[in-house]
Amino acid sequence: MDDVMSRDLISDLPQSIIESILTRLPIRDAVRTSILSSKWRYKWATLTQLVFDEKCVILSNDRCKVEDGLVNFITRTLFLHQGPIHKFQLTTTHLQCCPDIDQWLLFLSRNDIKELVLELGEGEWFRVPSCLFNCKKLTRLDLFRCEFDPPPTFKGFLCLKSLNLHQVLVSPEAIESLISGCPLLESLALSYFDSLALTIRAPNLKFLCLEGEFKDICLENTPLLVAMSVAMYMTDDIAEHFEQSSTCNFNRFLGGVPRLERLIGHIYFTKFLSIGDDLGRLPITYAHLKVVELNQVSFEDMKEILVVLRLITNSPNLRELQISGSSNTLAAIDAPDLDFWEDECPSNCTFKQLRVVRMTDMSGVPHEMEFIKFLLANSPALETMSISPCVYVMDGRLNMLIELLRFRRASAQAEILFIQD
């Protein structure tokens, strides 16, 4: 027998490589390697990352069978596992409130768990057991559709760097104290909360993602914030509540983020920022802000336009700007104050680094056109300006084009792209 031909090719590679290979396999295949040969019996058992999803079990129409199969598989895997488990991820729509999950979490809390991702199904939400709060080494926590109720003695996860709560039932005080209690927190994502009023104090926070009905957000202490994405679904009563208040939302939200590099605002974000008294000159300059994307900006609301202007005129290094207009073209209550653009608009600001501008969902309202004119006149380095009209506007397109042709361009290389659908 030819010795070279039959020599085992792979079993003697260092364990770190074997783990590297096994980690890239779906967990079911990784565990199945235990039956390959005697050397492979327990190679999988020291994997530090366990990712479970519905591919672990054969799908069938019998929901109970799938649930049981999944529970069995996970329980047996954990039981046969040796050594620390650093990452545990479970993504399934089949399990919701299941006593086995409590047991798994207890097991994990004793095994130095560092990253925990629980994405569970709709239905009765899983109540996170108290053993989770004993996981001292936790660096990442992602919870989907759970109930999160920290005990009063809980001070926070001292090592936590990334927190993602999506559709999680938790009291606002608990969230605030959780955020404050995680001094190393760098990435925070909160989505689908109802009427959440939040003050965020996170000295190391770099990435922020908010989506949901927020009553109020204040970034009190986030000096290192680098990127944020905010989608605020405001109901009418929240909007009303805001009208009453006099605090300037712009300053409260964007007043303390000098290192910001990317800003993405979704629906109602500019409206939210526009509320409150204008306190005049902005105290900080966004020297690092390079990319700004604002969606659903209503160019019929003067205050929102002011917000946009304020933002971009304080961002000397802005490179990319994307704005989408609000498509509800309500009849203007008063005639648009076009004099603003001549009189009050800051005329000596130049967007020296602005290269790309995308305006989408344009309805051709006067303020929109003036804004585009303003940009074209003050962007010497502009390369592309693309404009996409709103789908509902058919007649006004020709007028838009006629006006666009007229506008002066500060940049000789600027291309204006009118994108029809």
Next chain:
Amino acid sequence: MKSYIWLQTVDGSIQQVEQEIAMFCPMICHEVIQKGMGSSKNYAISLPQQVNPAMLSLILDYCRFHQLPGRSNKERKSFDEKFIRMDTKRLCELTSAADSLQLKPLVDLTSRALARIIEGKAPEEIREIFHLPDDLTEEEKLEPLKNATDDPRIRLLNRLYAKKRKELKEREKLKVTGLLISMFQNVEVDEELVDDRSVDDLLSFINGDDGDSKGIKTSKSKKKNRRRKDLLKSTSAHEATKNHNKESNGLNSVCRSAEVGQILPGVGATTNLQDVEDDIFPNKNEFDDGDIDDEIDPTLKEKIDREVEDFARRLNSDWPERMQEILSLGQEKKPVHLSLNGKGS
């Protein structure tokens, strides 16, 4: 004026490589900077033994492409995809070589490729691709879905069939079975003889033809105990129905050991035989519990069954008191087994 680094591969051959390419490997970089090696032929850097000239050439190709900063991500990805196309043997060697040079991006790339090869394949296929020895016995696999039915009796039945298949093979080789049984009839049990034989001896005798006794014996105890318990539970249940033999399991296992291993089953520690019994179930991994071996001639099967029964009866009649004694000894040692056995009686 280009500067070169001198590298020596495991076969002794020395070559020089452009500095920026060689320094892409952290291990070489370390040798140059920390130890000042590689500047001349006499001070060539000795590369780890996993790096033969062919591997070195591949690795240098990789480095040559990736060390240029101007490449776009798309270009790099496309290069990687083409680069990784090679036979599995070379891929494994390359992984090992890259790891020894601490070239992590290449290790990641090859690991990903190896994972893609393994993913979704059946164990036999994987064994064939990587030349893995098929040296596992039938042990509990973490596959809750593989057993079409979870009935322990059916699983035991399958195991017994497979065992009988194997036994038939062995019977052809060793014609001693009949001889032993007749020996047994004539000679009163020479207990001392039997008792002296260690389990290892028994094992090597049984597995002599297989030439692979060690692998089976060294299975982890955790798994062995679990399986043993399961096996005994189902064994006793099964045997009770099969042989209508209400004696304790000790006897039954004794019988079976006899027919398979041609050993005088000792009246020696029943417990030892339990070990032996477990280990001599040489069911291969291909053996799917769902499959029932149709090859065994039913008449032959009946013949075997009858022999088992005869043997059991013979043992019972000859030394009932002795058996009681042995069993009670066994009981003290490992109560677990007998309590499970009790289930079947």
